[in-house]
Amino acid sequence: MNAVKKWCAVVLGLVAAGAHAQSMQIPKPSEGLMPNPGRGKSLFAAQCAACHGADLKGSDKGPPMLHKVYEPSHHGDPAFQMAASRGVRAHHWQFGDMPPVPGVTPDDVAHITAFIRMEQRKVGIR
Structure with a gap:
């Protein structure tokens, strides 16, 4: 494939991904x-702590929520909504992909996120 065709394939792929x-x-x-x-x-304890740790410091199954990578400017609140509802591909850590969390509503995630943000502020993550 020549360079122009490769470039066109890349552009079309990016357009499709964006759409x-x-x-x-x-x-x-x-x-x-x-x-x-x-x-x-309480929702975090029931739905998230098994992987992310009861203390939000992670476990052998999932990453810590008290880490700068989860600060609001990098992973905003909508990212938590998307992760809970659709799962997320591993991209910062090597724990594997996170599956969707069945039964957790967007309201539940908003409460969980408020708890995580409060705990993050306590350790200086803003």
């Missing part, structure tokens, strides 16, 4: 929901 990403809807919590870190703490 796919734009068609993905980010789950949203209920309008007017006030995320509650206390509720998020």
Whole structure:
């Protein structure tokens, strides 16, 4: 394949990927929901701690949430919604892909995220 054809294939691939990403809807919590870190703490314990650690410091199954890679400017709140609803491919860590979390609603994720953000602020992650 000559250079022009390779370039066209790359461009078409990027356009297709962008169109796919734009068609993905980010789950949203209920309008007017006030995320509650206390509720998020219990939801985190039930749904997330087995992999991310009860202390949010990770485990042999999943990464720590108290790490700069999860600061809001790098992984914003919508990233948590997407990860819970659709899963996420491994890209920062070598724990493998994260599967979707069945039964966790966007409201649940908003509460969990509020808890994680509160704990991150306590250790200086802003």
